[in-house]
Structure formats: C-alpha cells, structure tokens
Amino acid sequence: MEYSYAFLILLLPFLSFLLIGLAGMKMKKPVAGLIGTLVIGSVFAMSVFTAYEYFFAVGRDAATGLYPTVTVFNLTWLKFTELLTFNIGFRLTPISVMMLIVITTVSFMVHIYSFGYMAERDENYKKEEYEPGFQRFYAYLSLFTMSMLGLVVATNIFQMYLFWELVGVCSYLLIGFYYPKHAAVHASKKAFIVTRFADLFFLIGILFYSFYVGTFNYDLSATPELQSNLAGAAWVLPMALFLMFIGGAGKSAMFPLHIWLPDAMEGPTPVSALIHAATMVVAGVYQVASLFPIWVEYAPNQLHWVAYIAAFTAFYAAAVACCQSDIKRGLAFSTISQIAYMLVALGVCTAMEGEGGVGYMASMFHLFTHAMFKALLFLCSGAIIVIIGSNFKEYMGGLHKYMPITNICFLIGTIAISGFFPLAGFFSKDEIVDACFHFSPFMGYFMTLVSGMTAFYMFRLYYVIFWGNSYYEADPEHRRKPAEVPFVMWGPLVFLAVVSCFAGWIPFGHFVSADGHAEDIALQSLHFGPTAWMSLCVAFVGFGLATWMYAKGTNPLPDMLQRRMPRLHKAALNRFYIDDAWQFFTHKIVFGLFSKPIAWFDRRVIDGTFNFMAWGAQEAGETIRPWQSGDVRSYAVWFLTGTVALTLILLAIAL
Amino acid sequence: MNIPVECYLVLSSLLFFIGVFGFVTRRNLIAMLISIELVLNAADLNFAVFNRVLFPGQLEGFFFTLFSMGVAAAETAVAIAIIINVYRNFHSDQVNSIKNMKL
Amino acid sequence: MANIIMFCILAVVILGSAVMCVTTKRIMRAATFLLFVLFGIAGIYFLLDYTFLGAAQISVYAGGITMLYIFAIQLVSKRTLQGLVERLKGSRVVVGALATLAGLVTVVAVLLKNQFINAALGTSDTEVPMEQIGKALVGSGKYEYVLPFEFISLFLLACIVGGIMMARKEEEK
Numbered sequence: 001m002e003y004s005y006a007f008l009i010l011l012l013p014f015l016s017f018l019l020i021g022l023a024g025m026k027m028k029k030p031v032a033g034l035i036g037t038l039v040i041g042s043v044f045a046m047s048v049f050t051a052y053e054y055f056f057a058v059g060r061d062a063a064t065g066l067y068p069t070v071t072v073f074n075l076t077w078l079k080f081t082e083l084l085t086f087n088i089g090f091r092l093t094p095i096s097v098m099m100l101i102v103i104t105t106v107s108f109m110v111h112i113y114s115f116g117y118m119a120e121r122d123e124n125y126k127k128e129e130y131e132p133g134f135q136r137f138y139a140y141l142s143l144f145t146m147s148m149l150g151l152v153v154a155t156n157i158f159q160m161y162l163f164w165e166l167v168g169v170c171s172y173l174l175i176g177f178y179y180p181k182h183a184a185v186h187a188s189k190k191a192f193i194v195t196r197f198a199d200l201f202f203l204i205g206i207l208f209y210s211f212y213v214g215t216f217n218y219d220l221s222a223t224p225e226l227q228s229n230l231a232g233a234a235w236v237l238p239m240a241l242f243l244m245f246i247g248g249a250g251k252s253a254m255f256p257l258h259i260w261l262p263d264a265m266e267g268p269t270p271v272s273a274l275i276h277a278a279t280m281v282v283a284g285v286y287q288v289a290s291l292f293p294i295w296v297e298y299a300p301n302q303l304h305w306v307a308y309i310a311a312f313t314a315f316y317a318a319a320v321a322c323c324q325s326d327i328k329r330g331l332a333f334s335t336i337s338q339i340a341y342m343l344v345a346l347g348v349c350t351a352m353e354g355e356g357g358v359g360y361m362a363s364m365f366h367l368f369t370h371a372m373f374k375a376l377l378f379l380c381s382g383a384i385i386v387i388i389g390s391n392f393k394e395y396m397g398g399l400h401k402y403m404p405i406t407n408i409c410f411l412i413g414t415i416a417i418s419g420f421f422p423l424a425g426f427f428s429k430d431e432i433v434d435a436c437f438h439f440s441p442f443m444g445y446f447m448t449l450v451s452g453m454t455a456f457y458m459f460r461l462y463y464v465i466f467w468g469n470s471y472y473e474a475d476p477e478h479r480r481k482p483a484e485v486p487f488v489m490w491g492p493l494v495f496l497a498v499v500s501c502f503a504g505w506i507p508f509g510h511f512v513s514a515d516g517h518a519e520d521i522a523l524q525s526l527h528f529g530p531t532a533w534m535s536l537c538v539a540f541v542g543f544g545l546a547t548w549m550y551a552k553g554t555n556p557l558p559d560m561l562q563r564r565m566p567r568l569h570k571a572a573l574n575r576f577y578i579d580d581a582w583q584f585f586t587h588k589i590v591f592g593l594f595s596k597p598i599a600w601f602d603r604r605v606i607d608g609t610f611n612f613m614a615w616g617a618q619e620a621g622e623t624i625r626p627w628q629s630g631d632v633r634s635y636a637v638w639f640l641t642g643t644v645a646l647t648l649i650l651l652a653i654a655l
Numbered sequence: 656m657n658i659p660v661e662c663y664l665v666l667s668s669l670l671f672f673i674g675v676f677g678f679v680t681r682r683n684l685i686a687m688l689i690s691i692e693l694v695l696n697a698a699d700l701n702f703a704v705f706n707r708v709l710f711p712g713q714l715e716g717f718f719f720t721l722f723s724m725g726v727a728a729a730e731t732a733v734a735i736a737i738i739i740n741v742y743r744n745f746h747s748d749q750v751n752s753i754k755n756m757k758l
Numbered sequence: 759m760a761n762i763i764m765f766c767i768l769a770v771v772i773l774g775s776a777v778m779c780v781t782t783k784r785i786m787r788a789a790t791f792l793l794f795v796l797f798g799i800a801g802i803y804f805l806l807d808y809t810f811l812g813a814a815q816i817s818v819y820a821g822g823i824t825m826l827y828i829f830a831i832q833l834v835s836k837r838t839l840q841g842l843v844e845r846l847k848g849s850r851v852v853v854g855a856l857a858t859l860a861g862l863v864t865v866v867a868v869l870l871k872n873q874f875i876n877a878a879l880g881t882s883d884t885e886v887p888m889e890q891i892g893k894a895l896v897g898s899g900k901y902e903y904v905l906p907f908e909f910i911s912l913f914l915l916a917c918i919v920g921g922i923m924m925a926r927k928e929e930e931k
Contacts, residue, residue, distance in 0.1 A: 637857050640861050644857070658765050670772060693776055718894065726913070727819070728818055728819075732920075735921070
C-alpha cells in the first residue's frame with residue numbers, strides 16, 4: 001500500500017522525544033541534539049517524498065480530476081455510536097501534505113540552527129558550552145513536531161483537538177524554557193491559560209457539532225447517513241463552527257485573544273520561529289481551512305465575521321508593530337497581522353468554486369510562504385540576539401557591516417513579507433488582497449492599507465537593526481564588536497532565504513484550491529491587475545516612508561511624532577491597553593464576581609464540611625483514646641460502674 | 656440462736672467491695688493482688704454460706720470453696736512470678752510503669 | 759447467742775483488717791492485715807461448722823499464700839522492707855470510693871430485697887462429718903469430686919512450674 005511508512009512520520013519524533021526526554025541527561029549534549037536533528041531530518045525527507053508521491057507520482061484522480069483524500073490508517077479508539085467514533089488516523093489531503101512540508105522544513109532548520117543558538121559564547125562569540133537544558137530543549141522540539149504533525153494529519157476534529165492541546169503544552173513548556181526567569185514563567189502561564197481558555201470554546205464547539213451532526217469527521221458527504229442529521233442540525237452548525245473558530249482564534253492569536261503571543265517571545269528564539277511564527281499559530285487557520293466546506297455551506301455569514309475580526313486584528317497588530325522597540329515583539333505583532341491576513345482570505349470566501357473560492361487558495365499559499373519568511377526573520381533576529389545579547393533596538397543599529405549574511409537574509413525576509421515583486425510575499429499577499437476585492441472593495445482597500453503598514457513596520461525594523469546609528473560605534477572601547485554568526489546558524493538562514501525567494505513561483509493553485517481543481521495564479525504569468533499595481537505602490541510608499549524616517553537614524557521625524565502624539569504613541573507601545581483590559585476583566589470581573597464567591601464557598605462550605613468531619617473524628621478519637629489506657633484499675637472502675645448500671649436497669653425493669 | 660443469713664451476706668459483700676476499693680486505688684502491684692485475695696475470699700465465703708444455709712445436705716459450695724483456694728494459690732504463684740519479672744524489667748513495682756505494655 | 763457474739767467479733771476483725779489492709783501505705787502491713795482477714799474468714803467457716811474448710815483456709819491461704827506474698831515483697835523491693843510509702847491519688851480514691859459505694863448499695867439492696875433468703879433453712883448445728891467430705895472429695899460418683907481434685911493438683915503443679923520458669927533469673931546475655 002502507498003504511504004505505508006506514514007506512521008513513522010508521527011512515531012519517529014515521538015520516539016525521539018521519549019529517548020531524549022528520558023535518557024537525555026545521560027547523553028552528551030550534542031548527541032541528544034544530533035538524535036533529534038537526524039530524526040527530524042528523516043521525517044523531513046519522508047514528508048518531501050510523501051508530497052512528491054501525493055502530488056506528482058500518484059497525482060489527480062482520473063475520474064474526478066481532484067487530488068484524492070487518502071486515509072493511510074484510521075484506528076478507532078473510542079466508539080460512541082456506530083457513526084460517532086473517535087479515531088486516531090493519518091489523512092493526506094492537499095493542505096495536510098502542504099503542512100507536512102512546512103512543519104518539517106521549518107522544524108528541521110530550527111533543529112540545526114539551535115546548535116548555534118542554544119550555546120553559551122565567550123567574548124569573541126566562540127562557543128564555550130551548550131546551554132543547560134539542551135537535551136530538554138531538543139526533547140520538547142521533538143514532541144512539538146510530533147504533535148503538530150499529528151494535528152495536521154488528523155482524520156477528525158477530535159484528533160485535531162487532542163494534538164491541539166499537545167502543541168499547546170509544548171508551547172507552554174518551550175516558552176517557559178528559561179524557567180528561572182520570572183518573565184518566562186509568566187509568559188508561559190499566560191500563553192497556556194489564554195489558549196486553554198479559547199480551547200474550551202473549541203471543545204464546546206466539537207461537542208455541539210458531534211452531538212447534532214453525529215460525527216467528528218471533516219467530510220460530511222462521505223457518509224450518507226448523516227444527511228438526515230444535517231437537516232435537523234443546520235441551525236446549530238454556525239454556532240458550533242464559530243465556537244471552534246474561537247479556539248482557533250486563541251491559538252492563532254486573533255484579537256482579542258492575541259495577548260499571549262507577544263509575551264511568548266520570552267522563549268528561545270528558535271522556538272519563536274518554529275512555534276510562534278510558522279506552525280502552531282497557524283493551527284487556527286488550518287482548522288478553519290479543514291472545515292472550510294462546512295463553513296461555506298452552512299455558515300457563510302459567520303465566515304464573514306471571521307473575516308472582519310481578522311481584518312481588524314491585522315490592522316491593530318500592524319499599528320502596534322510600528323512602534324515596538326523589542327525586535328521579537330515587533331515580529332510577533334507582524335505574525336499576528338499576517339495570520340490575520342490568512343484568516344481574512346478564508347473569511348471572504350463565498351463559494352467553493354470560481355472567484356468566491358480564491359481566498360482559500362490564497363490563504364494556504366500565504367500560510368506556506370509566510371511560514372518560510374517569518375521563520376527566516378525570526379531566525380535572523382535570533383542571530384542578532386545571540387550577538388547583541390538583547391532584544392531591544394537601542395542596542396543595535398549599523399549591523400550591516402558586521403553581520404553581512406544575516407543582513408542579506410533579513411532583508412530578503414523583509415522584502416518578502418512586505419510584498420515586493422518577485423519574492424514570496426508578493427504573490428500570496430496579492431492573491432489575498434485580490435480575494436478581498438472580490439468580496440467587497442472596502443475590505444480590499446483596507447487590506448491594501450495594512451499591507452502598506454506591513455512594509456513600513458518591517459522596513460523600520462530592518463533599518464533600526466542594520467542601519468542607523470550603531471550602538472557599538474558610539475563607544476567602541478567598552479562595547480563588544482558585533483560579528484557574523486557561525487555557519488550552523490547562517491546555513492538555515494540562507495536555506496530559508498532561498499526558499500523565500502522562490503516560494504512565490506510555486507504554482508500553488510495547481511496543488512491547493514477550494515474546489516480541488518487546478519487554478520492559475522495570474523501574477524505568476526506576470527499579468528498584473530490593478531490591485532497588484534496598487535498594493536505594489538502602497539508597499540513602496542511604506543518602504544519609502546520607513547527609509548526616509550529610519551534609514552539614516554538622523555531624521556527627527558520619529559521623535560517629533562512621538563512628542564506630538566504622546567498619547568497615541570504610548571497607547572501603541574502598550575498595545576492599546578488590551579492586556580490591561582483583560583487584566584481588568586479577569587481580576588475584577590471574573591475573579592471578583594465569580595471566583596471569589598466560589599472560592600469562599602469552596603473554602604468555607606465544602607472544606608468546612610470535610611474539615612468538620614475530620615475534626616469530629618479526631619475529637620472523638622481523642623476523647624475515646626484515654627479509655628483504652630492500659631490502666632487495669634480504671635478498667636475495673638468502668639467494669640464496676642457498668643455492672644452496677646446494668647443491675648440497676650434490670651432492677652428498674654423488674655420493678 | 657441462729658445468725659441471720661443476711662449478716663453473712665452483708666459481711667461478704669462489704670469485704671468484696673473493700674477489696675474492689677483496694678484494687679482500684681492501690682498502685683502497687685502486690686497490693687492490688689492482695690486486694691484481689693480479699694475479693695476472692697468474699698466470694699468463697701458466699702459459696703460456703705449459701706451451701707450451709709440453703710442446701711445443708713449437699714457439698715457443692717463447700718467443694719467450690721476448697722477448689723477456689725487451690726486456684727487462688729496457683730493464681731498467686733503465677734502473678735507473683737509475673738510481678739517479679741516486671742520488677743526486673745522496669746525496676747518498679749508500680750502499676751503505672753507497665754502501662755507501656757499496652758499496644 | 760454465743761454464735762452471734764462470735765460472728766460480731768469475727769465480722770469486726772475481718773472488716774477492720776480488710777479496711778486497714780487496703781488503706782495502709784506500707785505493703786508489709788497490708789500483707790499482715792490480709793493474714794488477719796484470712797484468719798477471720800477461717801473463723802467464719804468454723805462458725806458454719808465447716809471445720810475442714812476452715813483448716814484448709816488456714817493452712818493453704820494463711821500458711822501458704824501469705825508466705826508467698828511476704829517472700830515476693832522482700833524480693834521485689836528493698837525499700838518495701840523499710841516500709842514502702844505509697845501515695846494515693848485523691849481523685850482516684852474518690853472515684854473508687856464512689857463506684858464501690860454504689861456497687862455496695864446495689865448489691866446489699868438486692869440481697870436484702872430478695873425473697874429467697876427468707877426461704878433459708880435453719881442451720882443444723884451439726885458438723886459435716888469428715889468421712890463424708892473425704893468420700894465426696896475422692897469419689898467418682900455423682901456429686902463426688904475426684905476429677906476436679908486431680909485437675910486442681912495438676913493445675914497447681916503447672917502453675918508452680920510456670921512460676922519458676924517466669925521468676926528464675928535469666929542468664930546474662
């Protein structure tokens with residue numbers, strides 16, 4: 001049977017996790033890392049092979065002209081009813097194969113890169129020793145890769161949910177990797193609680209869906225028995241789907257559940273690249289895409305709500321990204337904004353076929369390209385952080401002289417994300433903008449504006465890191481001279497940069513599209529429509545603005561703007577107080593109105609009852625215990641008293 | 656003139672309770688044993704009196720008293736052996752000191 | 759009349775000695791008072807014309823058991839010889855006295871109230887002949903007690919062996 005090796009794709013990372021996790025402390029650090037890397041490398045090879053088999057060797061089904069959905073295996077774990085079973089399986093669809101490639105590529109690159117990143121360096125940036133917890137780091141990476149792969153190949157929503165929670169746990173563990181740091185611990189808790197809170201809605205959605213429709217499957221048309229259920233369940237489907245989307249919004253950091261992602265940057269940078277830029281955070285997009293046929297058929301209006309929420313998020317995150325001074329947080333907001341793009345693209349779809357379904361393809365395309373160039377950007381920022389030792393732009397500037405490779409790679413990533421021809425972002429993003437214009441002109445213009453902002457904040461970031469005033473040159477005597485990172489770090493950067501350059505030319509529509517039929521991307525044959533010209537112009541404006549304001553580092557405009565609009569700047573710096581709003585909501589409203597009374601009830605009434613029982617038993621014991629004193633004489637007294645009492649009772653009865 | 660049987664009985668019950676009082680109040684093991692002897696004697700006396708007064712033709716009470724003397728002798732021998740052992744182990748013949756023998 | 763006077767004297771001796779026995783603080787005196795009580799009980803047996811029983815009481819109890827006590831007391835504590843002073847706890851005495859008093863009142867009330875005492879036959883003033891006792895003691899028929907007799911002798915033997923086993927000094931390890 002084809003793909004019979006597929007179970008290894010899940011099993012190998014899991015075994016590597018077990019091996020490194022259990023025996024890692026006994027191994028030398030590089031050995032543990034090497035095991036993890038080799039395993040991921042083989043999984044990467046298998047994924048590429050699978051993709052080749054799926055798209056080219058086997059190809060489209062002759063009868064339908066579609067790429068078939070292949071279920072490699074599907075084991076029943078729990079059987080609720082004949083139809084409603086909880087399966088663990090392995091399913092290949094165009095998007096899951098695409099995700100396999102994305103996850104394993106980025107994960108493999110991150111595994112290699114981490115050899116350089118997770119090391120302690122001396123004055124001259126020579127590696128001295130791998131960081132403590134190196135094995136643990138690789139164990140978590142393996143576990144995460146396994147969970148994420150399990151999520152994308154899930155045959156049903158419940159399996160997806162299972163792995164969904166697993167990636168959440170991995171994210172928690174990896175954000176809190178530097179657990180002696182308070183900020184890391186808080187960030188990991190925040191990420192876990194926020195996503196878990198959102199996952200609650202996901203679970204409720206799944207329960208609604210499975211209860212009324214009677215299946216966990218994505219594919220409703222496969223089982224004809226469901227049709228009768230569907231007629232009765234049509235009213236509940238929009239709600240169920242939207243609840244599931246809230247879970248996805250939590251993972252994909254949509255407004256207002258985005259608050260955990262910027263804080264998650266406390267984790268090691270490779271983790272940010274893998275989990276918080278390329279893979280886990282697009283789980284929400286992938287979830288909506290997996291359920292896309294159901295959305296379009298049963299909940300088209302709710303799908304548009306998704307688009308509106310995502311559009312607002314895209315704008316909001318772009319605005320905040322414009323004035324972050326922590327480069328990783330800047331990238332994090334950029335990630336939020338780009339994921340929002342993908343969700344907008346899904347949300348503006350109105351049909352499976354034709355122009356209404358362009359957004360689906362655009363979204364997946366953007367997911368693919370974004371994973372590559374955002375991972376690239378994060379890994380670049382990691383390289384900078386290794387050299388600079390800080391996340392803040394104030395310590396950078398003028399690095400282009402000292403870190404030429406990183407400079408080029410970051411520049412490629414920046415151009416790609418900003419949507420300049422001919423790099424990856426241009427094609428995918430313009431497809432999205434195109435889809436938005438099909439939906440409504442307002443949405444189109446809005447997203448074009450946001451893409452201009454993207455260009456602005458990304459180039460701003462680029463300039464403040466690599467150009468402008470150099471922190472080192474201001475005081476070369478006392479400051480370390482920056483230098484280029486070792487090959488083990490710039491190798492993955494170059495690889496991803498090359499991918500980012502050419503990913504845009506992949507004829508993506510031929511592999512993934514809403515209705516499954518091949519679709520051409522007009523831009524790739526250089527047919528630029530007005531929207532493409534317009535977004536190019538807007539991106540150029542953003543680029544120009546950023547160049548004017550930040551390239552030299554001498555332009556007074558940024559400071560002047562900051563002084564002119566202190567409130568706006570402060571608000572943007574504080575992410576428009578959304579975190580504070582949540583803080584208020586949880587502390588004052590949830591804790592104050594619900595948790596405290598419940599806690600009081602728990603402590604006083606429930607605990608009180610049990611404490612009373614325990615206390616009563618103890619007191620009774622304490623009272624009775626002296627009776628069993630071992631003192632014969634007191635026994636004699638009691639015996640005598642009892643006898644006398646018994647006699648008196650008998651006498652009383654006799655009388 | 657015969658002695659009313661109540662006199663014997665009251666005498667024996669007084670003796671019995673004096674013994675009980677001694678058992679309850681004394682702390683010395685040997686003193687407690689002596690108190691038990693009083694109690695036993697009171698019981699013996701009752702046997703003899705009931706036999707003599709109620710069933711003069713028979714000898715059950717008589718023999719019971721006789722045998723109880725033997726049993727009392729045996730009990731005393733064993734009890735004193737135990738007390739001597741306790742004394743050896745605890746260097747005290749006070750009943751409080753053997754409270755620790757309880758489980 | 760002489761019987762009653764005898765009984766009164768004996769009762770006074772018995773009760774007085776018993777009270778002294780349980781209240782004296784010196785253990786040697788308690789043993790001595792016990793001896794008096796035993797003699798008094800023997801006297802009561804004589805009064806009941808159970809002369810054999812009285813003789814057995816004197817020889818076994820007063821002669822044997824009391825000796826055991828005295829030896830034990832001398833073995834147990836040297837201080838005992840000089841007169842061990844025992845402190846009685848007040849509260850325990852009160853509790854003991856109350857319980858004892860309650861018991862006494864109950865028992866005496868039951869005894870006095872009971873009707874069967876009135877049905878008591880008058881005692882014949884004749885002594886039980888020794889021959890009858892001897893036959894009953896070693897006879898094997900109905901109302902004859904050879905079996906308990908032998909049992910008691912074995913029992914005593916076992917107890918003596920056990921007593922020696924327990925009381926003998928263990929070898930130093």
